[in-house]
Amino acid sequence: MRRAAVLLVFAAALAQAQTPPEPAASAASAPEPAASEPEAAPAPPPPSCAQLTSRALSSDLRAATAQSQNQPLQALVKLHDEAVAEWGAAIATCDGRARERAQRNLADSQKSRDALAEKLQAGSQCETAHRDAASLQDLARAAFGERRFSDAASLYRKAEGMWELAAEQCNGSQQQTAQRRREQSEIDGHNAEFCAPPFERAREFSGKLRNSGAALPLAERQTQSQIGETLWRDTARLCKGSAQELALNNAQALARERGTPWVATPLPGAPTAAPATVVAAAPKPAATTTGKPSANAPPAAAAATATTPLRQAAATPITPIAVAAAPVAAPPPEPKLFDRVAGDTHYIGQFTRNDDDTVSGTGRVEWKNGDVYEGPLTHSQRQGVGEIRWVGGQRYKGDWAADRATGRGAMTFANGNHYEGTVVDGQPEGEGKLTYSSGDVYSGQIRQGLPHGKGSYVWMSGQRYEGDWVNDKPQGQGKMRFANGNQYEGQMAAGLPQGAGRMVFPNGDIYEGQFEAGKANGQGKYAWKSGERYDGAWARGLKHGQGTFFWPSGDRWEGVFKDDERTDDGQVIRKGS
Incomplete structure (x- = not known):
C-alpha cells in the first residue's frame, strides 16, 4: 500500500510559502531607524523535535543494519547506546504524540541494547555454544525432513548436549533460552528415534484408507478403520509432546468417522498383543490392568488368553453385562480430524469430507506455494473467522464470507504497514485504521485500500490533518496542523x-x-x-x-x-x- 507521499511534499512546500511575511509596507513608509552598532550574530536555535526524531531514526537504522550484518557485539551495543541517547534528547524536546512515539522507540531501543549487552557480558563462550547448538539443531531438522530418522536422532542428542553446555556457560535470558531448547531437543531426539517410523506407517495407512476406503464394503471399511486407529494409538504410546497429541487426535478422528467403539486390530502379519477391549472383559483383574498375557505363557497360551473371554461372554449370562458396558464406557465422539492432500492443497484438522468431495470443519490448509490458512471451512470455502499468511509476508486475520476476506479484520502487509477495520474481498474498505511502517497513522474512511472520505492523518513528525480525502490525498474541507506550528x-x-x-x-x-x-x-x-x-x-x-x-x-x-x-x-x- 502506498503512502500519502504528496502530503510530505505539501509540508515542504509550505515551509517556505507559509512563513509569516514581514509587514514590508510598514517598514517602507516608516522613518529610517538611526544607525546603530552592528549586532552579534544570534546563536543557532536548538534542534527541533522533527530534527531530533530524524537523527534518532537514523541511529536506529544504523544499529539494525549492523545487527543484520552480524557485526561484533561490542559495536552493536555502542550503536544502540547512540540510538538510546538520541531518543532521550527527542523526548526532552518533543511533546504530545511526538513525545509518546519517542518514548515507545526509546523503550524498544533500550530493550534491544540490554539483550545485546547481556550477550556481551556472557562472553564469547556462551555465544559460541548458542551458535553451535543451533547449527546442530538445524542439521537434525534437515535430516528429519529427509526421513533420515536415525541420523536425526543422533544429531538431536548432540544438540541437546550442546544446549546443556550453553545453559552452563550463559546466564539470564540466554540461559533460559538454552534450557528450553535443550528440553525441546530431547523430545525431538526421542521422537526421531522411536516415534517417527511408526508415525509414518500410520500416516501412510490412513492416507490409503482415505483414498480407497469409500470403494470398500462397509464391513471391510470398518475393519480398516479399526486397524488405522490401532496404528495411531500404538504410535501415540511411543511419542512425546505435540507428536503424541497429533497421533491421538488422528486416532480419535477415525473413531468419530467410523461411529463405533475401538477394538484393537493390528495389521495382518504384524506382531499381535491382546486387544484392549477383549482383555477388559476377561475375569482376571491382572489381564484387565496390563492388557497382556503372562510373560511366562507360551504362544499358544497367549492366543487362548486373548480369545477365551469372548467365547465365555457368549456362553455365560453374567459376562455379557461387562461386554455390553464397553460401548457405554467409550469416550464421547471427538471432532473429526484428518490429514488429506487434494491437488496442491493440504488439509489438516477437524474436517468432514462432504458428498461432493469438499471438506467442512476447522483446521489448517496449506497450499503448495507456501500460503497457509487456519480457521473454519464450509464446503472447502473459508467462512467465519480465520487467518491467512501469504508466503510473501502479508497476513490477514478476521471475517471470511464465501471464501473471501470480507467483514472486520486485521491485515499486516509485507512492507510493515498494518490495517485494522472493515475489509471487502481482501482489501481495506469502509472504516479503519492504517498504521504505516514509518510510524504515520491514518484513521477514517477507506476505499480500495486508500484513504478516501472523512479521516485524520498523523505524521511521525507531529504534523496532523483532519478532514476530507480523495484517493489518498487531502481534498475538500479540512484542518492541517504543521510540525512548525x-x-x-x-x-x-x-x-x-x-x-x-x-x-x-x-x-x-x-x-x-x-x-x-x-x-x-x-x-x-x-x-x-x-x-x-x-x-x-x-x-x-x-x-x-x-x-x-x-x-x-x-x-x-x-x-x-x-x-x-x-x-x-x-x-x-x-x-x-
Whole structure:
C-alpha cells in the first residue's frame, strides 16, 4: 500500500510559502531607524523535535543494519547506546504524540541494547555454544525432513548436549533460552528415534484408507478403520509432546468417522498383543490392568488368553453385562480430524469430507506455494473467522464470507504497514485504521485500500490533518496542523490548500482568503500580531495587485503592490482624512 507521499511534499512546500511575511509596507513608509552598532550574530536555535526524531531514526537504522550484518557485539551495543541517547534528547524536546512515539522507540531501543549487552557480558563462550547448538539443531531438522530418522536422532542428542553446555556457560535470558531448547531437543531426539517410523506407517495407512476406503464394503471399511486407529494409538504410546497429541487426535478422528467403539486390530502379519477391549472383559483383574498375557505363557497360551473371554461372554449370562458396558464406557465422539492432500492443497484438522468431495470443519490448509490458512471451512470455502499468511509476508486475520476476506479484520502487509477495520474481498474498505511502517497513522474512511472520505492523518513528525480525502490525498474541507506550528483550516485539493481558507501562524499572524497550490493567491487579508493589516490581492504567496495596507496608527496606503512591494501607483491616506 502506498503512502500519502504528496502530503510530505505539501509540508515542504509550505515551509517556505507559509512563513509569516514581514509587514514590508510598514517598514517602507516608516522613518529610517538611526544607525546603530552592528549586532552579534544570534546563536543557532536548538534542534527541533522533527530534527531530533530524524537523527534518532537514523541511529536506529544504523544499529539494525549492523545487527543484520552480524557485526561484533561490542559495536552493536555502542550503536544502540547512540540510538538510546538520541531518543532521550527527542523526548526532552518533543511533546504530545511526538513525545509518546519517542518514548515507545526509546523503550524498544533500550530493550534491544540490554539483550545485546547481556550477550556481551556472557562472553564469547556462551555465544559460541548458542551458535553451535543451533547449527546442530538445524542439521537434525534437515535430516528429519529427509526421513533420515536415525541420523536425526543422533544429531538431536548432540544438540541437546550442546544446549546443556550453553545453559552452563550463559546466564539470564540466554540461559533460559538454552534450557528450553535443550528440553525441546530431547523430545525431538526421542521422537526421531522411536516415534517417527511408526508415525509414518500410520500416516501412510490412513492416507490409503482415505483414498480407497469409500470403494470398500462397509464391513471391510470398518475393519480398516479399526486397524488405522490401532496404528495411531500404538504410535501415540511411543511419542512425546505435540507428536503424541497429533497421533491421538488422528486416532480419535477415525473413531468419530467410523461411529463405533475401538477394538484393537493390528495389521495382518504384524506382531499381535491382546486387544484392549477383549482383555477388559476377561475375569482376571491382572489381564484387565496390563492388557497382556503372562510373560511366562507360551504362544499358544497367549492366543487362548486373548480369545477365551469372548467365547465365555457368549456362553455365560453374567459376562455379557461387562461386554455390553464397553460401548457405554467409550469416550464421547471427538471432532473429526484428518490429514488429506487434494491437488496442491493440504488439509489438516477437524474436517468432514462432504458428498461432493469438499471438506467442512476447522483446521489448517496449506497450499503448495507456501500460503497457509487456519480457521473454519464450509464446503472447502473459508467462512467465519480465520487467518491467512501469504508466503510473501502479508497476513490477514478476521471475517471470511464465501471464501473471501470480507467483514472486520486485521491485515499486516509485507512492507510493515498494518490495517485494522472493515475489509471487502481482501482489501481495506469502509472504516479503519492504517498504521504505516514509518510510524504515520491514518484513521477514517477507506476505499480500495486508500484513504478516501472523512479521516485524520498523523505524521511521525507531529504534523496532523483532519478532514476530507480523495484517493489518498487531502481534498475538500479540512484542518492541517504543521510540525512548525502553522494551523490551516479551509479547502484542500491534491493535498494542498486550495480555495478559501485561514492560516494561523505560531507568532500570532493570521491570513484569511484564497489559496492556490498551498500559497496565498487571489483576494485575502493578512493581520500581523504587531497591528499592521493588509487587505487586497495576492499572487504566489506575495502581495501583488490592488490592495490596502493599514498601520496601527490608523494611517493606510492604497494602491498597487508588485511582488510584495509598493509601487508608485498608490498613496498614503492619513487617519481622519
